[in-house]
Amino acid sequence: MAEKFHSFVVFAEMRTGSNFLETNLNAFGGISCHGEAFNPHFLGYPHNEPILGIDQKTRDRDPHLLLNAMRGNTARLSGFRYFHDHDPRVFDAIMDDPKCAKIILTRNPVDSYVSWKIAQETGQWKLTDVKAQKTAQAVFDAREFEAHLEALQAFQVTLLNRLQVSGQTAFYVAYDDLQSVGVMNGLARYLGVDETLDALDSNLKKQNPSPISAKVSNYDEMTAALSRLDRFDLTRTPNFEPRRGPNVPSYFAAAQSPLLYLPLRSAPRVEILQWLAALDGVGRGALCSKMTQKELREWKRDHPGHRSFTVIRHPLARAHDAFCRHILTTEKGSFVQLRKTMMRRYNMPLPADGPDAGYGLAEHRAAFAAFLVWLKGNLAGQTAIRVDAAWCSQAQAIQGFGELCLPDRIIREEDMVQDLAALAASVGIADAPPPPLPDADQPFTLDAIYDDEIEKLGAQAYQRDYITFGFSAWR
Helix, strand or coil, X not given: CCCCCCEEEEECCCCCCHHHHHHHHCCCCCEEECCECCCCCCCEXXXXXXXXXXXXXXXXXXXXXXXXXXXXXXXXXXXXXXXXXCCHHHHHHHHCCCCEEEEEEECCXXXXXHHHHHHHHXXXXXXXXXXXXXXXXXXXXXXXXXXXXXXXXXXXXXXXHHHHHHCCCCEEEEHHXXXXXXXXXXXXXXXXXXXXXXXXXXXXXXXXXXXXXXXXXXXXXXXXXHXXXXXXXXXXXXXXXXXXXXXXHHCEECXXXXXXXXXXXXXXCHHHHHHHHHHCCCCHHHCEECCCHHHHHHHHHHCCCCEEEEEECCHXXXXXXXXXXXHHCCXXXXXXXXXXXXXXXXXXXXXXXXXXXXXXXXXXXXXXXHHHHHHHHHHCCCCCCCCCCCCCCHHHHHHHHCCCCCCCEEEEHHHXXXXXXXXXXXXXXXXXXXXXXXXXXXXCCHHHHCCHHHXXXXXXXXXXXXXXXXXXXXX
């Protein structure tokens, strides 16, 4: 046996044919599959003996002992079946080990669900002779099936991603492939075993060979429910934005109060900092900022009961703020080189030296509309220009926060007065002063240029934020 792998795992789920696959793997002299070795409810199989000298009590205390025992078993290539709800403590060790071969067994989720429901009803999970067959019809439960499907799909996406980022490949086996001795011999070759089978094991029998219409008592209800499922995920909002990190140095903590502010660019910020400083009667310079991750953890330990928050702004208003602050003007804080590129490469009708006496309302609307069109392409990864934090989607920025510190509260700009007061009260600060009103430095307000087309362009650019946070039209 070539030492291609030192162990293997079969990623499967209930009623996918994993018992049949295991039986045929064990028919090879150089392979030994030990069942559901990390099932939290039993070891390998119900009422089974220890595996490679490891009993269930020992495994439960430290599952890596069993994992290491399989890696060290050189007489046969050892492996096991792993389902999405098995012991998560070994999952990373399995996925990070390129010497552990990955076999992924799949089945039509409707078929596996119906088979599972019938097995629950009959109590029969294996069949070796048709004379012992127990029959029943499944009752399709739409909500239960959707939860079942979501769990399976989420685990498959996780597997795929982990294989991709680690540069590994897996051997995929579909339920129907289990009847092919050629596929089984190919799997053995993938595992590095130089043996072949002449025929598959004939002991296990298919339990429910009837068409699915005969196996479900409420078949019409099932087909109606399945027709409502978006099989191809057509309603999803594609996301091509680059991932963003937590950006801890941008956080602000109150001088004494246990409050931590996670700012979003082009959303209310200056007024929040003024409010945060006013809580403790200090100036903005007394706020804790430019922290490292270590300093942030120390601040949290020193402020038990702390609360973190961020403030989101309507996507269209935020885009307008970013446009006026960074793109339209040539003053401090603008992206001078970037605006030149926008004018040259994307024909954005910006005033060459910033707004002047000839820059009117019509020009402002045309320039902002062009920026929104460009923004849609930029967020979709279709331009050569970076997705800057000043206009990235708020959903993506908050997801980046979550790598280290998810905000306890996400406050909307229009609800700041009451929500900030409630936040202060939650940490024992009564009668907190209201935040100052925003002071927007813009040549024209969004209200002055807003119309249906501007709304449409903004919604197209920021579809993810509109859906994630439930934003409706600007007015």
